[in-house]
Amino acid sequence: MEELLEVEFLDSLKDYGFEIASFNELFKNIDLNTHFMTKPHRIKFYHILYFTKSNDYHFIDFKNYKIEDNTLLFLSKDQVHSFSKTANYEGYVILLTDEFLKRNLLNLEKSMFNILLKPSILAKASSKYKFLFEELYKDYKNNSLYKEKLNSSLFNYIILKAQEDISKQNLANINEKYTLIYNKFKNHLYNNYNKNRSVNFYSDLLKITPKHLNVICKEHSKLNTKQIIDNYIILEAKRRLISTNKAIKEISYELGFIETTNFVKYFKKHTNISPSVFRQSHSI
Structure with missing residues (x-):
C-alpha cells in the first residue's frame, strides 16, 4: 500500500512563512492527472482557499465537498486534502506556517485553524472578499519594506471577518435545521x-x-x-x-x-x- 504523501512548506519561503497565489498560477504547467495536488496528501502547514468561481469538488479528510462560487475554505495543518483533477476553479490560495501565524495572527487558539474534525467553510461569501484577496495578492507581489505588516493587516482582517460570517452562517443553519425539526415535532404531537x-x-x-x-x-x-x-x-x-x-x-x-x-x-x-x-x- 502506497504511503500518504506529506507536503512541507517550500524551503525558499519558510523564513517568511506566507504565500498567496492564484489558482491559475498554482496549476500552471502541471499535469493534473498525475500531480500530487490531485492525490490525497497531508499538509504540514495551513491553507485558505478562496473560490471566486467553482463548479467542482474538493477532497478533505476522506470526504468530497461540493464547492460553489464565492466559497472560503480553511484547512489546518495535518489535514488530508486534494484538488479535483478537473480543477474547475478560479480564485486564490494562501499558504502559511505556524511561525507566520504566531508572529501575525491576533488569536491562534480561537481561530478557524484550530480544527479537529472538519474544515471551516464560508459559503456564499460576500463580494468584499474578492477585493481583499486582490489587494493582499498585490501587496505580496510588491517587495515593500512594509510587506509583512501589510500582508498581516489584510490577513487578520480577512480572518476576523470570515470568523464573524461563519459564526452567523452556522447560527442561521442551526436555527433553520432546529426549526424544521421543531415543526415536525409539533405535527407529530398534533397527530398523536x-x-x-x-x-x-x-x-x-x-x-x-x-x-x-x-x-x-x-x-x-x-x-x-x-x-x-x-x-x-x-x-x-x-x-x-x-x-x-x-x-x-x-x-x-x-x-x-x-x-x-x-x-x-x-x-x-x-x-x-x-x-x-x-x-x-x-x-x-
Whole structure:
C-alpha cells in the first residue's frame, strides 16, 4: 500500500512563512492527472482557499465537498486534502506556517485553524472578499519594506471577518435545521397527543435522541419536550371541557387516558384545579 504523501512548506519561503497565489498560477504547467495536488496528501502547514468561481469538488479528510462560487475554505495543518483533477476553479490560495501565524495572527487558539474534525467553510461569501484577496495578492507581489505588516493587516482582517460570517452562517443553519425539526415535532404531537405522551415516542419518530429534542424545544419555546406535550394535552382538555357537554369520563378517554381518575390527577397536577371545577368556572 502506497504511503500518504506529506507536503512541507517550500524551503525558499519558510523564513517568511506566507504565500498567496492564484489558482491559475498554482496549476500552471502541471499535469493534473498525475500531480500530487490531485492525490490525497497531508499538509504540514495551513491553507485558505478562496473560490471566486467553482463548479467542482474538493477532497478533505476522506470526504468530497461540493464547492460553489464565492466559497472560503480553511484547512489546518495535518489535514488530508486534494484538488479535483478537473480543477474547475478560479480564485486564490494562501499558504502559511505556524511561525507566520504566531508572529501575525491576533488569536491562534480561537481561530478557524484550530480544527479537529472538519474544515471551516464560508459559503456564499460576500463580494468584499474578492477585493481583499486582490489587494493582499498585490501587496505580496510588491517587495515593500512594509510587506509583512501589510500582508498581516489584510490577513487578520480577512480572518476576523470570515470568523464573524461563519459564526452567523452556522447560527442561521442551526436555527433553520432546529426549526424544521421543531415543526415536525409539533405535527407529530398534533397527530398523536391522544395516543402517546412519551418524550421517547416523539424523539423516535424524529430519529433523534430525547436530549437533542429537549435542546430544540427549549431553543424555540423555553420549555422542554415534556412540558410542551403536557401543555398541549391540557389545552385540548380545556377546549373540550368548555366546548362540549361530554362527560369527563368520555373526554379523558378521547385524550388517551384509560382511567378517568388518572386524567383528573393529571389535570389537577398541571392546573391546580379539577376538570369539573374548571368547567364550572368557565360555563356560560
